[in-house]
Amino acid sequence: MAAGLLGAAGLRVFACDRSREVYDKPRAMALDHEIMRIFQQLGVADRIAPWTAPFGTSAHHGADGRVIRRIDMVPPPYPLGWIPNLVFSQPPVEAALREQVASLPTVEIALGSALERLTQHDDRVDLAVRGDDGAARTVTARWVIGCDGASSTVRALTGMALDDLGFDEPWLVVDVLMNARGLAKTADGQPADLRARAGRVPW
Ligand SMILES: Cc1cc2nc3c(=O)[nH]c(=O)nc-3n(C[C@H](O)[C@H](O)[C@H](O)COP(=O)(O)OP(=O)(O)OC[C@H]3O[C@@H](n4cnc5c(N)ncnc54)[C@H](O)[C@@H]3O)c2cc1C
Numbered sequence: 108m109a110a111g112l113l114g115a116a117g118l119r120v121f122a123c124d125r126s127r128e129v130y131d132k133p134r135a136m137a138l139d140h141e142i143m144r145i146f147q148q149l150g151v152a153d154r155i156a157p158w159t160a161p162f163g164t165s166a167h168h169g170a171d172g173r174v175i176r177r178i179d180m181v182p183p184p185y186p187l188g189w190i191p192n193l194v195f196s197q198p199p200v201e202a203a204l205r206e207q208v209a210s211l212p213t214v215e216i217a218l219g220s221a222l223e224r225l226t227q228h229d230d231r232v233d234l235a236v237r238g239d240d241g242a243a244r245t246v247t248a249r250w251v252i253g254c255d256g257a258s259s260t261v262r263a264l265t266g267m268a269l270d271d272l273g274f275d276e277p278w279l280v281v282d283v284l285m286n287a288r289g290l291a292k293t294a295d296g297q298p299a300d301l302r303a304r305a306g307r308v309p310w
Contacts, residue, residue: 109252111149111207114214121246122214123236125221129205133197137162140189151207158199162192225251225264 110122138159146152167175180192209216219239226233234246253261262269283289 108145108149108204109254110214110216111151111204111211112145114208114211115149117213120214121217121234121248122208123217123220123222123246125219125239127219127239129198129201131198135197136194138193138195140185140187140191140193143189143193144187146204149204149207151203154203154207155195155200158203159190159193159195161190162194222255222260222264225261 110120114120143152143155143159146155162178162180164180165178167177169175178192180190185191205216208214217236217238220236221239222234223237224235226235231247231249232251234248234251235243236246237243251261253259253265255261261267
């Protein structure tokens with residue numbers, strides 16, 4: 108997203124990722140209308156919309172089966188034009204984003220290339236990048252943005268501290284495809300399977 112927005116604004120951008128493919132399992136599962144607006148700004152909203160579905164009414168139950176809270180959306184008309192809360196499938200959305208960003212002439216994408224070192228000077232930063240073929244290169248930039256995940260190399264190299272908020276609970280996420288009997292027991296009785304909805308989003 109950062110490479111796409113900066114590249115679309117006319118800045119020269121170098122973006123590297125040590126992985127050649129997007130990670131094939133979804134982790135993030137929800138986004139909102141403001142994110143859809145940014146996808147729209149990048150010109151990729153139409154390719155992403157089929158991989159989203161409205162975030163239906165959900166009910167959270169405690170261990171004793173009682174409802175702890177319900178989450179619902181504001182009714183239409185929607186304030187930003189898009190459905191306010193959406194679930195999405197992360198791998199195809201990331202793939203669509205990558206494809207769009209790669210088409211920008213201002214952005215150079217280096218996949219299979221890991222950042223190894225940063226050397227900060229008064230007027231620039233030198234990045235030591237190594238490809239998965241072993242080839243090393245140095246890239247010079249005025250600014251570096253670390254979008255390299257929870258084990259961020261950029262954070263480690265720049266000595267930034269991690270602020271741990273101390274949420275440390277054992278938990279298990281279970282994704283299921285529901286049959287009609289199971290669906291009838293959910294808060295809104297609507298399927299959550301994105302594949303079932305692809306091409307049938309209501310806008
Ligand atoms: C099990 C699980 C469940 C989750 N559930 C949810 C959820 O329900 N809702 C939600 O909103 N979020 C959820 N998350 C969190 C969500 O997945 C992350 O917040 C989001 O994917 C982080 O995006 P990111 O781009 O910051 O990092 P990542 O998706 O981790 O991407 C980092 C990228 O940096 C690259 N990289 C790393 N180091 C280097 C380097 N040295 N050089 C070059 N490239 C490098 C990696 O290859 C990777 O492509 C979950 C996460 C997990 C693990």
